[in-house]
Amino acid sequence: MKEKSIVKLKKIDENLNKMDLDKDNLGIVLKTESSTSLVLFFNKKIVGDYLVVNINNSLLDEQKESLPDQLVKSLTNAISNNKLNLKKHSFKPMQYEEYSMVQLTCDKEKYLKFGIHKGEIGIIVENYSINNEVLVDFSGINKKGNFYGDCISVNINDLKLIKTTGN
Amino acid sequence: MVTATSFTINGLNGNIGVTNESGSLRAIIRCFLAILGHCLTCTSLAGCYFIERNMLEQPLHINCDCNKRIISHSQVKSMASANMDIDKLNKYIFSENSKGKKELFQEMGFSKEDAYNLKLDFETQALTQYLNGNYTIKGLDAFGQRLAIKITLNGFSFLLWLDG
Numbered sequence: 001m002k003e004k005s006i007v008k009l010k011k012i013d014e015n016l017n018k019m020d021l022d023k024d025n026l027g028i029v030l031k032t033e034s035s036t037s038l039v040l041f042f043n044k045k046i047v048g049d050y051l052v053v054n055i056n057n058s059l060l061d062e063q064k065e066s067l068p069d070q071l072v073k074s075l076t077n078a079i080s081n082n083k084l085n086l087k088k089h090s091f092k093p094m095q096y097e098e099y100s101m102v103q104l105t106c107d108k109e110k111y112l113k114f115g116i117h118k119g120e121i122g123i124i125v126e127n128y129s130i131n132n133e134v135l136v137d138f139s140g141i142n143k144k145g146n147f148y149g150d151c152i153s154v155n156i157n158d159l160k161l162i163k164t165t166g167n
Numbered sequence: 168m169v170t171a172t173s174f175t176i177n178g179l180n181g182n183i184g185v186t187n188e189s190g191s192l193r194a195i196i197r198c199f200l201a202i203l204g205h206c207l208t209c210t211s212l213a214g215c216y217f218i219e220r221n222m223l224e225q226p227l228h229i230n231c232d233c234n235k236r237i238i239s240h241s242q243v244k245s246m247a248s249a250n251m252d253i254d255k256l257n258k259y260i261f262s263e264n265s266k267g268k269k270e271l272f273q274e275m276g277f278s279k280e281d282a283y284n285l286k287l288d289f290e291t292q293a294l295t296q297y298l299n300g301n302y303t304i305k306g307l308d309a310f311g312q313r314l315a316i317k318i319t320l321n322g323f324s325f326l327l328w329l330d331g
Contacts, residue, residue: 006195026191028199042194047309048201065192071199078203099258114306123264125255130207130309137259140266149266153308165258 207309218300276322
């Protein structure tokens with residue numbers, strides 16, 4: 001296994017399963033020993049979140065794509081400057097599932113400029129979050145058949161769950 | 168002339184390009200740049216194509232490193248695609264939580280059974296309108312640039328003839 005290569009999990013054991021890792025998780029090899037590698041895995045549900053785990057090389061599949069050279073240098077610098085927490089062994093939990101119904105709990109300019117007010121109900125329309133924000137569709141069709149509202153990104157702390165998917 | 172916005176950012180040691188092609192490498196680069204604290208609105212735009220007469224102004228913000236280059240319409244046509252997750256219809260539009268959208272589709276004669284054909288219709292029309300520059304630029308954030316595109320749907324109600 002080559003350092004800074006992109007890998008995918010090809011097998012899951014019980015420990016990895018408990019970490020919410022599955023066969024689709026992609027990661028970057030930070031360091032490699034003879035039979036194990038220290039891998040940074042990206043959280044598919046929260047962009048910007050990651051975990052670091054020491055894992056047996058037999059569970060990894062090296063991908064044909066490779067990181068651009070400058071990104072490899074940035075990664076090396078990030079490790080040496082402690083920008084990456086190598087002791088982070090778990091993913092943050094995803095607070096809202098796709099198609100959950102939520103309610104906006106505050107009035108903020110960034111929502112008001114789209115005509116979205118406190119108390120409005122919307123649906124989460126993506127299965128991932130970025131920077132603590134989720135994409136919410138507050139749009140609807142009124143009784144006259146006219147469209148109203150908009151689809152915007154909202155901070156998860158500005159939302160309240162009304163009901164989850166399937167309820 | 169179609170102008171493409173291509174994105175490069177200045178990393179610690181020079182330029183880091185977010186690959187234009189969709190797929191796992193682009194996703195990984197974006198995730199990694201997110202960890203390093205780069206502007207995700209800009210990285211979401213990397214590789215996006217906008218027709219020159221209907222595109223965002225650059226720069227997007229102070230210290231924005233985005234730039235653009237001209238790209239031919241033929242090249243955009245060969246690379247652009249429109250994809251709609253069918254769950255958007257099955258789990259949202261035709262659900263009880265759609266705030267009037269289900270009723271609108273039903274009035275036009277559509278039901279959940281039409282989801283697959285509706286998906287194809289949406290994808291075909293959205294791509295055609297986009298390539299012609301017929302879109303309205305809406306919200307932009309780390310999830311990307313949203314465009315509003317008008318779609319024409321013709322619903323029909325069929326009746327099954329039953330003999331007595």
